[in-house]
Amino acid sequence: MKALHKECKWYVVCPMKRFYEHGKLNRKWVDRYCYGDWQNCRRYEMEEKGEFHPDSMLPDGSIDETLG
Numbered sequence: 760m761k762a763l764h765k766e767c768k769w770y771v772v773c774p775m776k777r778f779y780e781h782g783k784l785n786r787k788w789v790d791r792y793c794y795g796d797w798q799n800c801r802r803y804e805m806e807e808k809g810e811f812h813p814d815s816m817l818p819d820g821s822i823d824e825t826l827g
């Protein structure tokens with residue numbers, strides 16, 4: 760699928776980018792979702808629907824309290 764090779768359109772504004780660049784977030788999340796399967800990212804899905812989601816919510820929908 761072509762789309763899977765494109766970066767997520769939200770990446771530049773996504774808190775996951777900030778956390779990753781600050782060394783707080785494991786690279787596996789960015790590789791797997793932001794530069795991969797963003798169509799299955801829970802954050803992406805909620806962003807599209809305009810639904811609230813905390814910055815501490817990971818792409819799989821789980822919460823990491825150390826992020827914020």
Ligand code: SF4
Pocket residue numbers: 767768769770771773774775792793794796797800801802803806817818
């Ligand atoms: S965490 Fe999800 S919404 Fe944010 S940039 Fe990565 S794939 Fe996109």
